[in-house]
Amino acid sequence: MNPPDILSPREAVRHIDPYVPPTGERSGGLRLDFNENTVGCSPLVLESLRAALDASTLSMYPAYGEARQELARFFCVPPGELLLTNGTDEAIQVVVNTYVADRDEVVLLRPSYAMYRFYCQGAGAAVREVAYRLPDLAFPLEELLRTIGPSTRAVLIANPNNPTGTGLELDGIEELLKAAAHAAVLIDEAYFEFCGVTTLPLLSRYPNLFVSRTFSKAYGLAALRVGCLFSRPENIACLQRVQSPYSVNALAAAAACAATRDRTYLREYVAEVLRARDLLCRGLDALRIPYFPSRANFVLMDVGPRARDLRDRLREQGVLVRDRSYELPGCLRVTAGSEAQMSCFIARLKSLW
Numbered sequence: 001m002n003p004p005d006i007l008s009p010r011e012a013v014r015h016i017d018p019y020v021p022p023t024g025e026r027s028g029g030l031r032l033d034f035n036e037n038t039v040g041c042s043p044l045v046l047e048s049l050r051a052a053l054d055a056s057t058l059s060m061y062p063a064y065g066e067a068r069q070e071l072a073r074f075f076c077v078p079p080g081e082l083l084l085t086n087g088t089d090e091a092i093q094v095v096v097n098t099y100v101a102d103r104d105e106v107v108l109l110r111p112s113y114a115m116y117r118f119y120c121q122g123a124g125a126a127v128r129e130v131a132y133r134l135p136d137l138a139f140p141l142e143e144l145l146r147t148i149g150p151s152t153r154a155v156l157i158a159n160p161n162n163p164t165g166t167g168l169e170l171d172g173i174e175e176l177l178k179a180a181a182h183a184a185v186l187i188d189e190a191y192f193e194f195c196g197v198t199t200l201p202l203l204s205r206y207p208n209l210f211v212s213r214t215f216s217k218a219y220g221l222a223a224l225r226v227g228c229l230f231s232r233p234e235n236i237a238c239l240q241r242v243q244s245p246y247s248v249n250a251l252a253a254a255a256a257c258a259a260t261r262d263r264t265y266l267r268e269y270v271a272e273v274l275r276a277r278d279l280l281c282r283g284l285d286a287l288r289i290p291y292f293p294s295r296a297n298f299v300l301m302d303v304g305p306r307a308r309d310l311r312d313r314l315r316e317q318g319v320l321v322r323d324r325s326y327e328l329p330g331c332l333r334v335t336a337g338s339e340a341q342m343s344c345f346i347a348r349l350k351s352l353w
């Protein structure tokens with residue numbers, strides 16, 4: 001008997017640009033490549049995980065009632081407006097799977113977070129992209145408003161954006177919400193803690209608004225995969241129809257709650273990152289390396305044609321940064337960690353410059 005042929009995936013799956021994360025060992029060095037928290041989460045989170053770690057908890061499917069109540073209080077929304085998600089990535093997937101069908105039009109920005117495109121392509125959507133403005137990578141609001149049309153089903157935006165670090169103010173977002181009143185508008189606030197602009201207060205006025213937050217960045221819980229998606233209760237009920245009922249594990253839910261209880265940790269970490277980002281920018285100024293002013297915990301710098309080589313040489317010295325030159329020629333993205341880490345980074349960069 002002949003061996004069976006390899007199965008052919010759906011057509012949309014054949015067209016997904018695969019997400020290829022940088023490979024190789026990441027622990028041990030100076031990790032400035034994923035915009036993670038670079039010093040580790042609050043000790044209260046570790047305590048809560050140790051307390052939750054017993055055989056009985058592990059044997060039960062997770063229940064989210066209490067976590068939902070507590071997180072809703074923290075984010076100042078009614079519990080019915082909040083959905084726990086397996087990181088922002090699941091929030092994006094759930095929004096796309098709820099509102100976007102095969103060949104539906106979705107509007108994205110370029111460059112932006114790669115997973116928007118990934119999930120839209122997987123759903124078979126027709127993706128239209130609007131480019132950030134050169135030379136300063138400012139938010140292209142007019143171009144975006146021109147692109148949104150009656151057949152647009154979803155608009156997915158990171159505010160502030162990755163990798164540009166640039167952001168949009170609330171009045172611009174309101175214009176967008178009005179222009180796309182018939183479409184799902186997701187505002188991904190993964191870097192909110194570093195910038196302070198949030199659309200959460202707009203939820204009651206815009207039934208097409210979806211807002212995501214993550215515990216992967218400022219809170220330092222990237223490994224646990226937990227985030228929140230907010231929208232009107234009627235929308236949350238629709239999103240729940242496509243979400244796996246147990247996609248957030250019990251320890252991740254407990255850790256997210258514990259993380260929100262340590263406000264001092266969060267305040268101090270964010271303040272440290274903002275000082276470190278200034279230090280990083282001053283170091284780049286001193287080396288005459290151009291960069292884009294950022295509202296997040298990273299800075300995109302333009303090191304010119306040597307970008308990849310510089311990335312590799314930094315890696316040899318145990319410093320990881322992210323190459324973005326494939327979409328923004330000459331650009332590397334550097335996460336702002338602590339001030340000590342930035343001094344170390346600048347010293348290494350100077351030695352190679």
Ligand SMILES: Cc1ncc(COP(=O)(O)O)c(C=O)c1O
Pocket residue numbers: 034035086087088089090113158161162188190213214215216222226227
């Ligand atoms: C804009 C943006 N959204 C979401 C994420 C990922 O978030 P999560 O870890 O919650 O899936 C990232 C990570 O780099 C990001 O840059």
